[in-house]
Amino acid sequence: MTSRIQERNTVSPYLTFVIVHAMLFGIDFLLLTIKPVQMAGQDAWTAVLLCSAGIHIVIVMMYSFLNRHQTDLIHIHILLFGKWMGWMLNILFAGYFLLVTVYQLRLFIEVIQVWVFPEMKTWSLALVLLLIAFYIVSCGFRVIVGICMFSLLNTILFLTIFFMIPYFHFNNLLPAMSHSPHDIFGATKELTASYMGIEIIPFCYPFIKTPRKSQKWAHWGVLSMTFIYVVEVIFAVITFRPEQLSNELWPGLTKYKFIQFPFVERFEFIGSSVTVLRLFPIICLCIWVASRIMKFTFSIRQIRVLPVLLGVVFVATCFIPNRIGVDVVQSWIKLSGISVIFGYFPSLFLFDILRAKVKKTK
Amino acid sequence: MFTIPKMWEEFRESSDFVYLRQSNKNEQYLICFLKSITDTNTLNEQILEFISANNGLHFNELFEELPIAEKELSSDWDAIRNKLLVGYVAVQHAASAQTILLNASISKGRTVSKPEIEFNVEGSKEALVESLDVNLNLIRKRLPVASLRIKELQVGDLSKSRVVICYMEDITNEQYVQTCLQRIGDIQFDTISDITIIQQIIEDNSNSIFPQMLGTERTDRIVWGLTLGQVCILVDGSPNAILGPVTLEHFFTSYEDYFLPWIIGSIIRMIRITSVLFSILASAVYVAVLTYHGHGISNSFLPTIIASRINVPFPPVVEVLIMELAIELLREAGARLPSKIGQTIGIVGGIVLGTAAVQAALTSNFLLIIVALSAMASFTTPVFRMSNTIRILRFPFILFAQMWGLLGIFLCSVIVVTHLLRLTSLGMPYLVPFYPLRLKGLTDTVIRPPYSKLHHRPGFYRTKNPVRYDNRKSNLKKDIDE
Numbered sequence: 001m002t003s004r005i006q007e008r009n010t011v012s013p014y015l016t017f018v019i020v021h022a023m024l025f026g027i028d029f030l031l032l033t034i035k036p037v038q039m040a041g042q043d044a045w046t047a048v049l050l051c052s053a054g055i056h057i058v059i060v061m062m063y064s065f066l067n068r069h070q071t072d073l074i075h076i077h078i079l080l081f082g083k084w085m086g087w088m089l090n091i092l093f094a095g096y097f098l099l100v101t102v103y104q105l106r107l108f109i110e111v112i113q114v115w116v117f118p119e120m121k122t123w124s125l126a127l128v129l130l131l132i133a134f135y136i137v138s139c140g141f142r143v144i145v146g147i148c149m150f151s152l153l154n155t156i157l158f159l160t161i162f163f164m165i166p167y168f169h170f171n172n173l174l175p176a177m178s179h180s181p182h183d184i185f186g187a188t189k190e191l192t193a194s195y196m197g198i199e200i201i202p203f204c205y206p207f208i209k210t211p212r213k214s215q216k217w218a219h220w221g222v223l224s225m226t227f228i229y230v231v232e233v234i235f236a237v238i239t240f241r242p243e244q245l246s247n248e249l250w251p252g253l254t255k256y257k258f259i260q261f262p263f264v265e266r267f268e269f270i271g272s273s274v275t276v277l278r279l280f281p282i283i284c285l286c287i288w289v290a291s292r293i294m295k296f297t298f299s300i301r302q303i304r305v306l307p308v309l310l311g312v313v314f315v316a317t318c319f320i321p322n323r324i325g326v327d328v329v330q331s332w333i334k335l336s337g338i339s340v341i342f343g344y345f346p347s348l349f350l351f352d353i354l355r356a357k358v359k360k361t362k
Numbered sequence: 363m364f365t366i367p368k369m370w371e372e373f374r375e376s377s378d379f380v381y382l383r384q385s386n387k388n389e390q391y392l393i394c395f396l397k398s399i400t401d402t403n404t405l406n407e408q409i410l411e412f413i414s415a416n417n418g419l420h421f422n423e424l425f426e427e428l429p430i431a432e433k434e435l436s437s438d439w440d441a442i443r444n445k446l447l448v449g450y451v452a453v454q455h456a457a458s459a460q461t462i463l464l465n466a467s468i469s470k471g472r473t474v475s476k477p478e479i480e481f482n483v484e485g486s487k488e489a490l491v492e493s494l495d496v497n498l499n500l501i502r503k504r505l506p507v508a509s510l511r512i513k514e515l516q517v518g519d520l521s522k523s524r525v526v527i528c529y530m531e532d533i534t535n536e537q538y539v540q541t542c543l544q545r546i547g548d549i550q551f552d553t554i555s556d557i558t559i560i561q562q563i564i565e566d567n568s569n570s571i572f573p574q575m576l577g578t579e580r581t582d583r584i585v586w587g588l589t590l591g592q593v594c595i596l597v598d599g600s601p602n603a604i605l606g607p608v609t610l611e612h613f614f615t616s617y618e619d620y621f622l623p624w625i626i627g628s629i630i631r632m633i634r635i636t637s638v639l640f641s642i643l644a645s646a647v648y649v650a651v652l653t654y655h656g657h658g659i660s661n662s663f664l665p666t667i668i669a670s671r672i673n674v675p676f677p678p679v680v681e682v683l684i685m686e687l688a689i690e691l692l693r694e695a696g697a698r699l700p701s702k703i704g705q706t707i708g709i710v711g712g713i714v715l716g717t718a719a720v721q722a723a724l725t726s727n728f729l730l731i732i733v734a735l736s737a738m739a740s741f742t743t744p745v746f747r748m749s750n751t752i753r754i755l756r757f758p759f760i761l762f763a764q765m766w767g768l769l770g771i772f773l774c775s776v777i778v779v780t781h782l783l784r785l786t787s788l789g790m791p792y793l794v795p796f797y798p799l800r801l802k803g804l805t806d807t808v809i810r811p812p813y814s815k816l817h818h819r820p821g822f823y824r825t826k827n828p829v830r831y832d833n834r835k836s837n838l839k840k841d842i843d844e
Contacts, residue, residue, distance in 0.1 A: 012798055112769060117654070128766075132777055139784040146783035146797045147776070265660040273768040280776055 005206050011145050016214040019204060020221025022148035022281035023197025025155070025228070027107045030252030030275070032194050032229065033236035037245055040187035042172060043179045044233045047187035052226040054188075055195045056219060058341055061349035062198075063215045066205050068352065073202035074296050080348075080355065087297055094293040096336055097286040098309065100196070102316045103329045104286075105129060108279045109317070110326055115253060115272040126317045129279070130310045136284045137291070137306060141207050144288055148281040157274055158228060160267070163259045164239050172238045189338065193330075194229065196337040197282070198222070199345070203289045287313070369439050370394065373446070384410065389417055392454040399449040401468035404430075409451060409464055421458045432465035447522075469493055472601075474500065479746050480580050482618040489579040494524055494598035497581075501528060501594075504585045509533075515546055517597075523554040524598040528584075533591045535824045538607060538788050542593050557600040558747075566786045571754055573747040574787040575604040576612055583617040589830075591823035593788070607790035607823070610782060611807045614638060616744035619810045627810040635808065637739035641752055644736045645682045646759035646771050648729060652678040654767035666728070673723035679764040681725050685733040686760070688715065690753070693737070794822040 036044040069076050073093070078086035109125050136147055201218060208214045236251055248254055256271035264270070287309055294305040320326060373379040378398040384391045391413060395405065412428055419427070425435055436442055437460045446452055449467020474496065477489035490497045498512060509531040517525045525546055529539050545564040554560060558577065565574045575595075578584060579602050584594050587605040596603045614635050619627040651658060652667070659667065674681060692711040696704040716734070719725045736756070743749040755778070762770035785792035795803030803820040805811050817833035819825050 014799070116767065116769060125766075128773065132773060132780075135777065136780045139780060143780060143783045146793070147780060149797050149799070150776075150779050150783075261660070263660050263663045264658060266655075266658045269655045269658045269768055273772050276769060276772045276776065 007209070009141060010207050010209045011142055013208055013210055013214040014217050015145050015149070016201070016204075016208060016217040017221040017224075018148045018152065019145060019200065019281075019285070020198060020218050021155075021225060022151050022278075023200055023285065024195060024221070024225040025151075026197065026278050026282050027104055027111065027275060028194050028196075029232070029278070030111070030250050032191075033233050033251050034245060034248060035190040036187035036233065037236055037242065039190065040179050040183045041242060042174070042237050043177055043184060044187055044237065045230050046177075047184050047191055048226060048229045048233055050184065051188045051191040051195055052222060052229075054192075054342065055198060055222050058345050059198060059201070059215065059218050059222065062202055062345055063212075063218075065349055065352040066202055067212055068356070070206075070211075072204075072206050074293055076202075080352065090293045090297055094290040094297075096340065097290040097293075098313060098316075099329070099336070100333060101283045101286045101290070101313050102320070103326075103333050104279060104282050105313065105317050106320045106326055106329065108275060110323070111250065111253070111272050111275055114250070115268055122320075123314075123318045126314055129276075129283070130314050133280065133283050133287060134306060134310055136280065137288050138303060141204070141288065144281070144284045147284060151277040151281045154274060154277045155228075157271065160259050160271075161231065161235055161255060164235060164255055167258065168235075168238045170238055172241070173234070190334075191229075192338045192341065193334045195222070195225075196333070196341065199337075199340050200285050200289060203292065204285075283313075384413060390456050392456075393451060394446065394454075395451040395466065396446060396449070399467055399469075400451060401449075401466050404466040404468075405451060409453070409466065413453070421455045421460075421462075425462050428462070428464065430464045430466070434463050435460050436463060437461065469495070471496070477579050480578060480583070480616070480744060482580075482616070482621075484621040485618060486580075486582050488581050490581060490596075490601045490603060492599050492601050494526060494596060497596055497603070498526065498528075500581045501584060501588075504581060505530075505588065510588070513539075513543065515543070517546060517549050517551075517560070518554040519552045521553040521555060525554070525560065526596045526598075528588060528594040528596070530588055530591070533589065533819070533825050533827050534593060535591060535826065537824075538593050538790075541788050542595060542606070546595070554597060555599060557595065557597045557602045557604055560595060560597055561604050566788065567784075570781065570785055571751050572610070572782065572785060572792070573613070573745070573751065574608070574785060574792065575606040576608040576745060577602050577604050577747055578745070579603070580617055586617065586620070590819050591825035607788040609787070609790070609794050609822070610792055611796075613745045613748040614743060615810070622810075624810055624812040628808070631810055632808060634742045634744075637742045638752060641736040641739035642756050642759060643771065644732050644739075645686060645729075645756060646763040646774075647768075648732055649678045649682050649760055650763040650767040650771055653764060667726075670726040670728040674726050675723070678729075679760065681729055682733070682760055685719075685725050685729055686756070688719075689733055689737045693753075790822060795820065 033044070036047050040047050065076065066073075069079065071079075074090050077089045080086070081089060105126060106122075108129070109120070109122050112125060113120050113122075136144060198218070205211050205214075232252070235255075236245060239255070240248070240251065245251060253268055253272055253275075256268040257266070259267040259271075261267070287306070291302050291306045291309055294300070294309065295302045298305070320329060370381075373394070373396075374381075376396070378396050379394070380397045381392060381394040384393060393410070408429060413424070416424065416427065422435075425433065434445075436445075442452055442461055442463065445463045449465065449469075450463045451466045453462040453464065471493045472491045474488055474491055476487045480489075488500065490500065502510065507530075511529055511531045513527045515525045515527070517523050527539065527542050527546070542564070546560065549560065549563050551559065551563060561573070561575045561577065562568055567574065576587075578587075584603055584605065588594055592605045592607065594603050594605050615631060616634070619631055621627075622630065652671075676684070688711070692708065695707050695711070699707060712734075716730055720727050720730060737753075740749050740752045743752060758777075759771060759774050762774040764770070766773060782793055783791075783797065791798060794800060795807065800820075800822050802818065803822045805815055806820065814833070817830055819828050819830055821828060
């Protein structure tokens with residue numbers, strides 16, 4: 001059942017860092033700070049650390065069952081739960097990844113509609129973006145990871161955060177640790193949505209040369225993102241007042257308004273257009289995984305199923321009319337993301353350990 | 363009387379075929395050759411004279427004693443015909459079924475001259491010529507080592523072109539050589555008149571506008587590539603060679619960078635890379651900003667643009683396309699005309715048309731500067747085929763900018779990057795050492811490092827011997843006042 005991946009299609013272990021970084025640095029990042037800061041105020045950064053710690057534990061669990069079976073989650077499902085149950089789970093995951101794609105795509109189109117082109121029709125931009133995504137995905141995993149790497153350029157724009165330094169009020173950080181654990185855990189739960197993206201690792205696993213070595217890089221990827229999240233949250237707290245922040249929809253883009261160059265008056269045009277670099281790694285990886293699942297489930301060629309999936313995504317994206325629709329999808333995504341990362345993976349881990357023990361005693 | 367064999371009749375249709383009978387007393391010889399490719403001096407002074415001086419010698423003894431280095435004895439008609447066609451002289455004797463074949467070929471061509479395309483200020487002024495033997499001589503002279511291997515193949519049913527693959531036996535990865543040999547062996551085209559034809563046929567992706575082999579006419583660049591582990595392909599009749607595998611970054615390095623002090627060389631290299639980016643993006647950004655993001659321009663800058671554009675009736679994209687096409691026209695006209703007329707056209711086009719276009723309010727001064735600068739910037743690319751690519755690449759960017767502004771420019775760059783990511787050159791990724799990232803390979807990319815840092819060959823060539831010299835011997839760590 002396990003399929004061999006040819007070596008020329010695999011990538012080096014350190015690129016796991018790039019994959020994790022690109023998946024976590026998505027468009028969600030632009031609205032990352034609102035909810036946690038509303039709930040935990042100046043202590044939101046502890047929630048970031050808590051959430052990050054949880055993610056690290058999940059990664060350890062994930063690598064434990066991946067290393068045992070040396071294959072991807074698609075095959076593990078069938079191995080552990082039998083043919084039909086495994087198929088069901090795989091299809092559920094494919095649906096989940098398609099939903100993530102739809103959400104990210106719609107979110108990006110909303111950014112463009114709010115910040116750059118108010119008249120832009122949803123379908124026209126979605127069509128172009130999905131055509132480009134088709135081109136990228138059809139070139140294979142290596143090229144997708146290359147696009148992830150290219151999107152790291154975006155991290156440079158993160159440095160523009162330092163243009164806000166004159167507007168800092170460090171007093172906002174005080175009094176420290178004044179929120180109840182309940183608030184902080186609530187904020188942690190909200191933050192999980194930002195850490196969504198690590199669930200892609202079990203599917204990329206066989207495409208990594210010497211996959212055991214990649215665990216270290218996955219941890220580093222999460223660590224670097226934790227650092228960026230902490231900085232982002234703290235800067236949001238010391239720049240905006242809490243009431244101000246709750247009126248913001250896109251604090252990540254608002255910060256571009258602080259930037260001024262002698263020849264560029266409004267940097268947010270560049271800032272919001274560059275967001276497209278965050279979009280492509282996520283939608284390409286998600287569609288790639290979904291199409292790969294379809295390939296094994298229905299035993300058809302990946303290149304055949306790809307246009308179908310993109311068509312589904314296109315139609316679904318066009319059916320989300322406005323902000324309210326996006327919010328609804330967002331709440332689904334949050335729910336499913338949390339249950340996949342903190343519910344499904346740990347239970348799979350436990351199940352796998354038990355199964356191995358039972359087998360041993362037999 | 364000894365007559366020409368039947369099979370030779372096909373040659374007699376050509377007027378440059380010469381057959382003469384020479385009889386020394388009772389020995390009769392038939393001597394045939396194609397006079398257009400045969401050296402008559404060799405024929406007269408060595409072959410004919412020797413034959414007449416040694417009459418009475420047995421045919422086989424005559425063959426043994428003829429003072430010509432490349433000679434053979436054959437009775438196979440196909441072999442004789444092929445030899446005659448490359449300038450051999452055939453000598454037959456009435457008493458023998460065999461034919462003596464003697465090399466008296468002569469090739470006429472240009473002498474070695476200055477590089478025309480890859481001109482440089484410092485360094486050697488020696489470029490390849492059309493004759494393959496001269497080119498091989500130039501390369502061999504610069505690399506007097508036994509490990510320089512030269513493999514010859516014949517390609518093309520009609521042109522019978524001699525194609526040569528050069529590589530260093532103890533350095534170059536065997537895989538690249540095999541790939542080249544196999545792909546060249548598979549070529550089916552009938553006339554191979556230039557190396558660029560071979561390049562287009564053997565490239566990994568022939569539907570790409572990016573060249574995946576580096577064409578050069580400089581012998582020093584070829585030798586540099588060979589010593590790094592590249593394969594060089596030459597063809598008889600072409601004053602260019604191609605080097606492979608290459609990466610995108612090679613197309614923006616000039617060999618002259620290595621002649622300058624490393625700091626200056628690096629800065630010039632960076633200027634070149636920036637200017638390429640400028641050349642691709644400048645007019646697209648102009649279209650995007652003036653069409654969609656006008657309020658993104660700062661107040662101090664806006665009056666300048668308004669003043670320059672106030673009388674122009676066209677939307678920015680039409681204005682840009684007109685100007686870009688005008689520049690392309692000038693360039694094409696200049697390239698096709700003889701150099702003296704070309705200069706005149708350049709002056710007429712550049713100065714007269716440019717000024718007149720602005721005064722007639724067909725275009726803005728501002729745009730004229732951008733277009734002229736980006737045209738100049740595209741010429742800084744040291745490799746001609748890449749500068750063609752860059753000049754074409756800018757049009758999709760302009761169209762995307764017209765459709766979706768800055769977002770369109772980013773979308774187009776994602777497409778271009780995807781395309782670059784999927785390209786390979788003889789199987790090596792095109793964007794290496796940036797993707798896949800090879801930190802050690804990064805030393806000689808944007809920065810041209812000093813020679814003390816060039817002690818290893820770049821790892822991405824996967825050479826048999828990665829060490830150029832032992833740097834531990836040369837690096838003496840010195841403290842202050844020692």
